[in-house]
Amino acid sequence: MNILVAVSRVPDTTTKILVGSDGKFIDTNNVKFILNPYDEYALEEAIRLKEKNGGKVIAITVGPATAQDILRNALAVGADEAVHIKSEQNFDSFFVASQIAEYASKMKPDIIFMGKQSIDFDSLQVPSILSDILDLPLATIVTKLNYEGNMVKAEREIEGGKEVLSLQMPCIISAQKGLNEPRYPKLPDIMKAKKKPIEEIDAPNYENNIEIIGMELPSRSRLNKIVGDTDEDIKEIVRMLHEDAKIF
Amino acid sequence: MFELTFTEEQQMLREMVRDFTTNELKPLAAQIDEKEAIPDHIIKKIAELGIFGAAFPVEYGGSGFGEIGYCIIQEEISKGCMSTATMIGAHASIGSNSIYLGGSEELKQRFMPALAAGEKIAAFGLTEQGAGSDAFNLKTHAEQDGDYWVINGEKQWITNGPIADVVAVYARTKKGITAFVVEKGMEGFSAGAPEKKMGIRGSKTSTLKFENVRVPKENMIGKEGYGFPIAMKVLNAGRLGLGAACLGSMKELLALSTEYAKNRYQFDEPIANFQAVQFMLSEIAVMIYNLESIVYRTATLYDLGKMTQAQAGMVKFYASESIDRTVDLSMQIFAGMGYSREMPIERFYRDARINRIFEGTNEIQKIVIAKDILRHKGSIFF
Ligand SMILES: Cc1cc2nc3c(=O)[nH]c(=O)nc-3n(C[C@H](O)[C@H](O)[C@H](O)COP(=O)(O)OP(=O)(O)OC[C@H]3O[C@@H](n4cnc5c(N)ncnc54)[C@H](O)[C@@H]3O)c2cc1C
Numbered sequence: 001m002n003i004l005v006a007v008s009r010v011p012d013t014t015t016k017i018l019v020g021s022d023g024k025f026i027d028t029n030n031v032k033f034i035l036n037p038y039d040e041y042a043l044e045e046a047i048r049l050k051e052k053n054g055g056k057v058i059a060i061t062v063g064p065a066t067a068q069d070i071l072r073n074a075l076a077v078g079a080d081e082a083v084h085i086k087s088e089q090n091f092d093s094f095f096v097a098s099q100i101a102e103y104a105s106k107m108k109p110d111i112i113f114m115g116k117q118s119i120d121f122d123s124l125q126v127p128s129i130l131s132d133i134l135d136l137p138l139a140t141i142v143t144k145l146n147y148e149g150n151m152v153k154a155e156r157e158i159e160g161g162k163e164v165l166s167l168q169m170p171c172i173i174s175a176q177k178g179l180n181e182p183r184y185p186k187l188p189d190i191m192k193a194k195k196k197p198i199e200e201i202d203a204p205n206y207e208n209n210i211e212i213i214g215m216e217l218p219s220r221s222r223l224n225k226i227v228g229d230t231d232e233d234i235k236e237i238v239r240m241l242h243e244d245a246k247i248f
Numbered sequence: 249m250f251e252l253t254f255t256e257e258q259q260m261l262r263e264m265v266r267d268f269t270t271n272e273l274k275p276l277a278a279q280i281d282e283k284e285a286i287p288d289h290i291i292k293k294i295a296e297l298g299i300f301g302a303a304f305p306v307e308y309g310g311s312g313f314g315e316i317g318y319c320i321i322q323e324e325i326s327k328g329c330m331s332t333a334t335m336i337g338a339h340a341s342i343g344s345n346s347i348y349l350g351g352s353e354e355l356k357q358r359f360m361p362a363l364a365a366g367e368k369i370a371a372f373g374l375t376e377q378g379a380g381s382d383a384f385n386l387k388t389h390a391e392q393d394g395d396y397w398v399i400n401g402e403k404q405w406i407t408n409g410p411i412a413d414v415v416a417v418y419a420r421t422k423k424g425i426t427a428f429v430v431e432k433g434m435e436g437f438s439a440g441a442p443e444k445k446m447g448i449r450g451s452k453t454s455t456l457k458f459e460n461v462r463v464p465k466e467n468m469i470g471k472e473g474y475g476f477p478i479a480m481k482v483l484n485a486g487r488l489g490l491g492a493a494c495l496g497s498m499k500e501l502l503a504l505s506t507e508y509a510k511n512r513y514q515f516d517e518p519i520a521n522f523q524a525v526q527f528m529l530s531e532i533a534v535m536i537y538n539l540e541s542i543v544y545r546t547a548t549l550y551d552l553g554k555m556t557q558a559q560a561g562m563v564k565f566y567a568s569e570s571i572d573r574t575v576d577l578s579m580q581i582f583a584g585m586g587y588s589r590e591m592p593i594e595r596f597y598r599d600a601r602i603n604r605i606f607e608g609t610n611e612i613q614k615i616v617i618a619k620d621i622l623r624h625k626g627s628i629f630f
Pocket of ligand 1: 338371372373374375379380381382404405406407408445453602605606607608609610611612
């Protein structure tokens, strides 16, 4: 089974974000980058599927030269090969999806996994655009998967409930938290990752469909939030204090 | 050039152990202290992740991260739980290293893969009732009887004693001090009850008794009479790892203290605004910077086969003195809350103190360092 996993490099959730001097992008100095947390679920699912059915997992990312460390991460966790579509320019979701689509149309994976969104721009667009370009069925925000032959049963979150979809492979799955418990890379595998191949492809120059006109930090007054008093709300407050306000 | 960067693999190792510590170990640290035991599932997980075998070469079942990798692990684990760092140290450093650094190829092939995988846990048995600082004065003795050596005597203060499958035992023979591998289940070998300790309470320390324990001659580590140099070599590595462990705890204490100082208000402002408190944070930071520098410089020398006993001693001495100062300053910043068992500060306070005592007291380190200075007429630096 050929499995493609799309991963992206994003600022760590606990990093304090500042806007760069051009006012159009974040200041990447002193920012710690990590593998997008939702992609970890996608990667874990891909590796589990390979461990069960055999085959090969290829991790792909579109990004600058510095993004290569997350591919090493993916290789250390268990991907067999990696593909780095290199581009130093700022790009939009369409560009990412079209680059992945180009590679996928040659590789012909049986299934493509990716996180439901990247936590940097939160556009949630790549899975849908990819599905459109490749004309493949897509299940988004998936929390549970079952495989029967070449059919995939995907349970996904919808407002106030669950929806179960049945898809035929090849298909695309975008992963939500809860899909699985991602593993830690084992030490021998970290060492072996060095020897696994990373194919580098230069991305073409590209005219963005979407132009970022400006970027600014939220003003103080807009930080006010009102939440309820259920256990879930309390968890949300803790998360906001930790990730948004970065108080602890 | 003086290299100051970690490789991609070393960074991945650090991230992995940090995540493991944050997610799995830190939440259990208070319980580990309280119940005086590290849960089995934690030890199993550490084994599965390959942490025990990190430093050793692949041909012995390790993953070839060397001493730098081992120091990274000790540092990250100690941010969460010094008991666990001590357990790892006694097993992967001083215990297994006795065989790895001192043993024949055949002995290493026999024991190292299981030790590196954590399928077997090791301990290091040198100290005795009459042989603490004066380790050379040990009385446990071994006599040859055909293809066997018969060991009699008693060790004390042996970390992992109650859980060890394999113990490197240092005993007196005709030709001097000789090291042997004693295995769990050998007749006449037993461990005492765990000592009731002030700190690192999750690590188990006990006496070991040897009553006519018959050890096959293949279990001798190195040659007869060469045990003491092996023990010293092993302890040198151990002392460096101890430095890394102190470093990790100190970083955690600085993080906790900074956060607390920014959020604790007195006189209508955060106590972090008071210079007296800022100075305490600065003093901790200076010690961390110093220690971080010597730990990784010395680990680099170790991996190049160039570390001296004095260098290991200096790391051990500086690390243990500065962690003691750090826990004291952190306690002062937290004040009442630091003294409460609701906060981890008092646990770090208790856990820190052992570092001035074990792996050779700091007084012994000073003796070792002075010997080196005098021998080299004072120029042991660049
Ligand atoms: C929790 C714990 C775990 C341990 N784990 C292990 C282990 O796994 N394996 C093992 O073999 N041992 C282990 N030890 C033993 C440890 O290494 C010894 O406790 C240590 O070496 C000191 O010996 P001692 O306690 O007998 O102190 P002593 O040697 O009795 O020293 C008492 C005091 O006298 C000072 N002193 C002694 N001689 C001199 C001198 N010549 N000059 C100046 N001052 C001197 C010492 O510095 C100290 O302050 C452990 C100990 C503890 C407490």
